[in-house]
Amino acid sequence: MSIGDDEAPIARTLWRFAPMIYGPTVLFAVGEGAVIPLLPIIAADLGADLPTAALVASALVVGQLCGNIPAGWAVARLGERLTMTIAGTAALGGVAGLLLAPSVALLAVSVFLIGFCAAAFGLARHSFMTTRVPLAFRARALSLLGGTFRLGMFIGPFLAAALLALFGDPHASVWLFAACLVSTVLLVLFGPDPETAVAMPGAPLREVEDTGEPVTGAIPVGVRGGVFRTMWRHRGVLSRLGVAAASLSAMRSARQVVLPLWGVSIGLDAQTIALVVGISGAIDFALFYASGQVMDRFGRLWAALPAMLLMGAGFLALSFTHDVDQAALWFAMFAAVLGVGNGLSSGILLTLGADTAPKDDPAPYLGSWRTLTDAGGAAAPLIVSALAAFSLSVAAGAMGVLGLVGAAAFVRWVPRFVPRREGA
Known part of the structure; x- marks a missing residue:
């Protein structure tokens, strides 16, 4: 079957998920992306010092991190x-806290609540796609989900x-986040239900087995074992493939930290650093659907x-180029390499989580899976910060070794x- 033969019906099927999954994802990410860069400014306005x-x-x-398991x-x-x-x-309650919090402590609680809700929202999307999209084009569906999130996080800072x-007020972006959340909730509640019709040929399936057709309607489940029992039952894959996935998450997070620090360290101005990081991000975003194509077609x-x-x-x-001639040129080149690598990884964590989740009740497993991957992403900046106290080159080199081990x-x-x- 040629690419043209199978892409059109797949595209029509994926379009069915736009109102409930892809559209809300963009909206949530736009609002979150608009607020994240301004959180330190809002905190400073309430009297917080830099740390x-x-x-x-x-x-x-x-x-x-705390929200994945309850989600x-x-x-x-x-x-x-x-x-x-x-x-x-x-999450609207957290946004209200950003607008009205009288102290730094309440502001931190509000930010924590937004993160908690983001985990629940993300896991629900992941579970929905896991149970509804067949293996034949699962990676493309989940890479598109990752791409829509990246699009929102890319647009958000520019709107901010x-x-x-x-x-002239950082709270304007908070109001934008509130509007995005209201639109998100309305889309989820009242948007066309992707389960009412499917675009792929053939009768809709209601069996748990993945036979190549999208599943519609309620997903039948067996006896639910609970979150912690599920973690124990699947400890083998979580402690092996889950840890490998956490290393990928760590690499992504390290890229966001190391590149700006590296630019400052070699003496580049803010505009140049922003341009290099922006180009790296554009390359990353451009490749998100290609990643899904590769995974579905070749594995x-x-x-x-x-x-x-x-x-x-x-x-x-990159760790060997800090003090060489034309360090800025090497920085730009390896930032582009990291952007290509990150773009090729789009949707991988979502897809591997869906592939290894139990078909009858994936949500508790996905909570554990996402906790592992989020932990990897959260640990990387701490590792970079600790090693950068000795040398930023050592920090970059350590991330490189971690990537090869991963x-x-x-x-x-x-x-x-x-x-x-x-x-396949």
Whole structure:
């Protein structure tokens, strides 16, 4: 079957998920992306010093870490649509705290709540796609989900800058986030239900088995074992492939920290650093759907391994260029390499989580999976910060070694734990 033969019906099927999944994802990410850069400024306006402002900003990541396990419990019992609705509504409470908090402590609590709700919203989307999209084009569906999130996080800071220039008040971006959340909740509640019709040919399926057609309607489940029992039952894959996935998450997070620090360290001005990081991000975004195509057509490892090798080698090579001639040129080149690697990894964590999740009740497992990957992302900036106290080159080199070790882990564990459809 040629690409043209199968892409059109797949595109029509994926379009069915736009009102409930892709559209709300963009809206949530736009609002979150607009607010994140301004959290330290809002904290400073309340009297926080620099370390305290950084602590307030980090409460978002802490909230996401803490929210994954409860979100798995909620999705398993309430369903994806209701969980997304509750999470979006509760996040409005966090936004109100950003607007009205009289102290830094209450501001931090509000940021934590937003992170907690973001975890619940994200896990509900992940679970929904896991149970509804067949293996034949699962990676493309989830790469598109990752791409829509990246699009929102890319647009958000630019809208924040425009609002700041227009109103001169960082709270204008908070109001934008509130509007995005209201729109998100309304779309989830009242948008066309992707389960009412499917665009792929053939009758809709209601069986748990993945037979190549999108599933519609309620997903039948077996006996629910609970979050912690699920973690114990699947400890093998979580402690092996889950840790490899956490290393990929760490590489992504390290890229966001190391590149700006590296530019400052070699003496570049803010505009040049922003341009280099922006180009790297544009390359990253441009490749998000290609990652899904590669995973669906050739297997998950064909995207995971090049991504990890490129990012690992990129960090490792960058660590040797700090004091060489034309350090700025090397910085720009390896930033582009890291952007390519990160772009090829788009959707991998979502897809591997969906591939290894139990088909009858994926949400508790996905809560554990996302906790591991979020922990990897949260740990990387701490590692970079600790090693940068000695040398930024050492920090970059350490991330490079971690990437190569993670690549070896993917080679070892992906073939063991990830199912392959015939012909892939």
